[in-house]
Amino acid sequence: xxxxxxxxxxxxxxIGKRFGGIVALENVDFDLYPGEVHGVVGSNxxxxxxxxxxxxxxxxxxxxEISVAGQPVKITSPQIAFHLGIAMVYQEFSGVGQLSxxxxxxxxxxxxxxxxxxxxxxxxxxxxxxxxxxGLHLDVDRRLDTYPLVVRQMVEIAxxxxxxxxxxxxxxxTSALSPPEVxxxxxxxxxxxQRGVAVVFISHFLEDVxxxxxxxxxxxEGRRVLTLPRAELTKHKLVExxxxxxxxxxxxxxxxxxxxxxxxxxxxxxxxxxxxxxxFEDVSLAVAPGEILGLYGFVGAGHQEVVQAxxxxxxxxxxxxxxxxxxxxxxxxxxxxxxxxxxxxxxRAAGLFLRGEVYKNVTIAHLRHAVGNWVTLAKELRAVQxxxxxxGCRPANPLLRVEHLSGGNQQKVVFAKWLLGPVxxxxxxxxTRGMDIxxxxxxxxxxxxxxxxxxxxxxxxxxxxxxLAHSHRVMVMSRGKVTAEWAGCRLEKAxxxxxx
Amino acid sequence: MAALAKGFKFRWEPQDIAPVASLLALIxxxxxxxxxxxxxSTLVTALQxxxxxxxxxxxxxxxxxxxxxxxxxxxxxxxxxxxCGWLYQSWAMQTAEGRFVASAExxxxxxxxxxxxxxxxxxxxxxxxxxxxxxxxxxxxxxMFISQGAARYITRGxxxxxxxxxxxxxxxxxxxxxxTVIPYSALLAGAIMIVGHxxxxxxxxxxxxxxxxxxxxxxxxxxxxxxxxxxxxxxISAVTAGVGGLVNAGRxxxxxxxxxxxxxxxxxxxxxxxxxxxxxxxGGIGKTLVGVATFTVLNIGLNSxxxxxxxxxxxxxxILMAALLLNAALARRRP
Numbered sequence: 064x065x066x067x068x069x070x071x072x073x074x075x076x077x078i079g080k081r082f083g084g085i086v087a088l089e090n091v092d093f094d095l096y097p098g099e100v101h102g103v104v105g106s107n108x109x110x111x112x113x114x115x116x117x118x119x120x121x122x123x124x125x126x127x128e129i130s131v132a133g134q135p136v137k138i139t140s141p142q143i144a145f146h147l148g149i150a151m152v153y154q155e156f157s158g159v160g161q162l163s164x165x166x167x168x169x170x171x172x173x174x175x176x177x178x179x180x181x182x183x184x185x186x187x188x189x190x191x192x193x194x195x196x197x198g199l200h201l202d203v204d205r206r207l208d209t210y211p212l213v214v215r216q217m218v219e220i221a222x223x224x225x226x227x228x229x230x231x232x233x234x235x236x237t238s239a240l241s242p243p244e245v246x247x248x249x250x251x252x253x254x255x256x257q258r259g260v261a262v263v264f265i266s267h268f269l270e271d272v273x274x275x276x277x278x279x280x281x282x283x284e285g286r287r288v289l290t291l292p293r294a295e296l297t298k299h300k301l302v303e304x305x306x307x308x309x310x311x312x313x314x315x316x317x318x319x320x321x322x323x324x325x326x327x328x329x330x331x332x333x334x335x336x337x338x339x340x341x342x343f344e345d346v347s348l349a350v351a352p353g354e355i356l357g358l359y360g361f362v363g364a365g366h367q368e369v370v371q372a373x374x375x376x377x378x379x380x381x382x383x384x385x386x387x388x389x390x391x392x393x394x395x396x397x398x399x400x401x402x403x404x405x406x407x408x409x410x411r412a413a414g415l416f417l418r419g420e421v422y423k424n425v426t427i428a429h430l431r432h433a434v435g436n437w438v439t440l441a442k443e444l445r446a447v448q449x450x451x452x453x454x455g456c457r458p459a460n461p462l463l464r465v466e467h468l469s470g471g472n473q474q475k476v477v478f479a480k481w482l483l484g485p486v487x488x489x490x491x492x493x494x495t496r497g498m499d500i501x502x503x504x505x506x507x508x509x510x511x512x513x514x515x516x517x518x519x520x521x522x523x524x525x526x527x528x529x530x531l532a533h534s535h536r537v538m539v540m541s542r543g544k545v546t547a548e549w550a551g552c553r554l555e556k557a558x559x560x561x562x563x
Numbered sequence: 564m565a566a567l568a569k570g571f572k573f574r575w576e577p578q579d580i581a582p583v584a585s586l587l588a589l590i591x592x593x594x595x596x597x598x599x600x601x602x603x604s605t606l607v608t609a610l611q612x613x614x615x616x617x618x619x620x621x622x623x624x625x626x627x628x629x630x631x632x633x634x635x636x637x638x639x640x641x642x643x644x645x646x647c648g649w650l651y652q653s654w655a656m657q658t659a660e661g662r663f664v665a666s667a668e669x670x671x672x673x674x675x676x677x678x679x680x681x682x683x684x685x686x687x688x689x690x691x692x693x694x695x696x697x698x699x700x701x702x703x704x705x706x707m708f709i710s711q712g713a714a715r716y717i718t719r720g721x722x723x724x725x726x727x728x729x730x731x732x733x734x735x736x737x738x739x740x741x742x743t744v745i746p747y748s749a750l751l752a753g754a755i756m757i758v759g760h761x762x763x764x765x766x767x768x769x770x771x772x773x774x775x776x777x778x779x780x781x782x783x784x785x786x787x788x789x790x791x792x793x794x795x796x797x798x799i800s801a802v803t804a805g806v807g808g809l810v811n812a813g814r815x816x817x818x819x820x821x822x823x824x825x826x827x828x829x830x831x832x833x834x835x836x837x838x839x840x841x842x843x844x845x846g847g848i849g850k851t852l853v854g855v856a857t858f859t860v861l862n863i864g865l866n867s868x869x870x871x872x873x874x875x876x877x878x879x880x881x882i883l884m885a886a887l888l889l890n891a892a893l894a895r896r897r898p
Contacts, residue, residue: 416774439765
């Protein structure tokens with residue numbers, strides 16, 4: 064494919080995909096021209112990642128037609144996608160850190176000499192030349208992991224381009240980068256554009272999308288809402304297209320929220336200037352008993368890490384956490400739990416002994432309090448039964464292994480574990496991830512009940528609907544910093560998204 | 564309470580049955596293959612041979628349940644026995660015939676001091692493992708060399724006598740009509756196993772051990788002091804290794820550097836044969852007991868069918884491999 068392609072390098076026509084009965088994508092048209100950066104935006108569940116997975120060959124059974132450089136193709140495997148020149152750049156798998164930059168660039172295709180050994184001098188020289196062409200001045204002998212994330216990402220992109228990729232798909236490439244780093248990445252993307260590479264740029268960060276894209280496509284609920292040239296778009300217009308203003312879907316409850324006035328009670332938890340370089344910076348917050356504080360942000364905004372830090376799972380470099388009268392040492396979950404500040408992690412496998420029985424999972428945090436010094440099955444069952452009933456775990460069989468429960472019921476086991484002891488502050492990180500609507504509702508009802516009983520709750524989520532539906536007060540984080548806070552007013556979803 | 568527990572039946576899963584089935588199969592096999600095998604004397608031999616292994620495996624089970632490993636059990640056993648012998652020969656009086664006699668206080672000191680050093684070695688391994696965040700594999704590997712080196716250094720390759728009390732524990736027992744029926748070493752091993760079982764099943768610490776091994780992060784987030792648990796497990800393992808070393812030396816009436824060489828690998832084989840996971844969180848002393856019994860029966864059985872001495876380790880290895888693969892295959896077949 065050395066000839067210059069005049070038409071689109073990629074054309075997708077009426078793409079559809081269902082998972083079981085749920086429509087993930089329907090009738091989506093998408094095209095991409097050589098040398099174009101095409102931004103793709105949409106809320107969680109809009110179908111962005113499904114579309115990209117289809118293009119990358121990860122989902123073989125899709126509906127619709129795809130042609131690459133005018134040739135109709137069926138992308139049924141990642142190998143086929145690779146041969147068609149489609150490459151996906153994941154930020155979390157950016158190369159092999161232990162190897163040098165040159166080795167990463169030639170991963171799996173090192174030049175060999177006549178004896179069949181790696182031709183190191185040739186590889187270094189070629190790597191140096193190629194990176195220079197792309198405007199990257201790197202020491203090719205240095206280990207990749209001694210460079211910052213942005214460089215690792217750029218090497219990964221250079222590798223894909225060097226292997227002959229004509230279509231680069233970048234999923235959230237800027238979410239973990241600082242503004243100057245974003246600039247560096249954009250320089251590279253512009254260089255690649257000039258060489259005729261087409262880029263699909265998926266991001267939650269609308270400013271970044273608008274800064275680099277030539278055209279932008281908005282997806283909503285599996286459908287394409289609009290595709291427009293950059294010149295005809297504003298951030299405001301994108302947000303409206305993403306959330307579907309004017310289109311009544313019967314879900315008004317989640318489009319805005321009436322936040323109650325700020326509670327006057329003194330806070331039970333105060334966090335001051337928590338900082339973990341590169342993750343979050345200078346985060347201060349306070350919650351009162353009975354209050355639900357919503358902490359919103361995109362993936363990688365740092366709000367989830369803040370909640371983990373409060374629970375002791377992560378140790379911030381600096382800052383102070385005060386619960387009641389006492390200062391809680393940083394990074395010590397044991398101390399946080401003793402003081403009644405407990406963390407429900409997004410990754411349920413991090414909070415549960417999946418192979419262990421339900422009762423063992425429930426009693427572990429409060430064995431002394433609930434069971435005493437002598438641990439017997441009878442005493443444990445007696446302690447566990449009421450809380451299992453309280454959280455509505457089904458089946459309420461404490462002898463079942465947790466791995467045999469559904470996601471929603473596993474989460475209820477996590478709640479049951481904390482309910483066995485005093486809970487003053489409940490830290491929730493994506494508490495309803497991966498649950499169906501009924502399970503979601505049950506879990507959140509439980510949270511609201513706890514709040515009514517006087518527990519302070521911090522709800523960190525990337526789902527604006529969840530935040531709006533359940534928070535008394537809302538804070539937004541973006542790139543590790545708190546950017547907005549609302550209480551005692553009407554809060555629109557669009558406003559929330561704009562602050563993130 | 565019974566009403567509550569009713570309806571929730573424990574299910575026997577294949578991986579629980581397999582080790583017991585292998586043990587029974589081996590007993591039946593040797594019962595047929597070796598005519599003299601099914602006798603009381605075989606049982607006594609088994610108890611005597613299995614006792615040291617059982618003592619050491621009990622402590623090591625704690626470590627494996629916590630998803631760690633202790634490679635130093637064999638050499639800590641050796642060090643403890645050597646130190647005991649060295650102290651005994653230094654402090655006891657030598658009679659004209661060359662025998663050693665010592666007061667009860669000296670015997671007590673000569674037994675307790677070495678055990679204190681093994682406890683300290685275990686605590687040290689634990690603290691270093693937790694603080695350095697290196698795998699216990701590395702730390703206890705170094706500890707293996709340290710304890711072996713220490714044993715070598717104080718004995719200078721010489722044999723040392725150990726107190727007669729250890730000889731009695733190792734070689735005598737409750738007698739019936741002049742024959743030993745239950746060796747004292749087996750009684751000691753039984754007591755240690757019962758204590759180990761009770762600690763693991765009925766105390767908070769025991770539950771913490773299982774949970775630390777089952778999911779370290781979840782345990783930490785639930786407020787379990789996982790570092791302390793790991794340290795305690797390595798300390799327990801070192802002490803039982805020390806006791807095992809003393810009993811073993813008693814059986815031989817003296818300690819030499821060539822003792823306890825196979826102890827680490829045999830104990831590990833026993834634990835895994837019994838069905839305790841190498842990855843932590845699953846298993847227990849009951850399983851280890853079955854494993855020790857299997858290992859010992861295999862050893863004695865191969866001996867009694869008059870297999871060539873030089874072929875024995877090879878055959879034993881092959882059978883062990885088969886049993887382990889069978890257990891693993893059954894464990895993987897879960898609903």
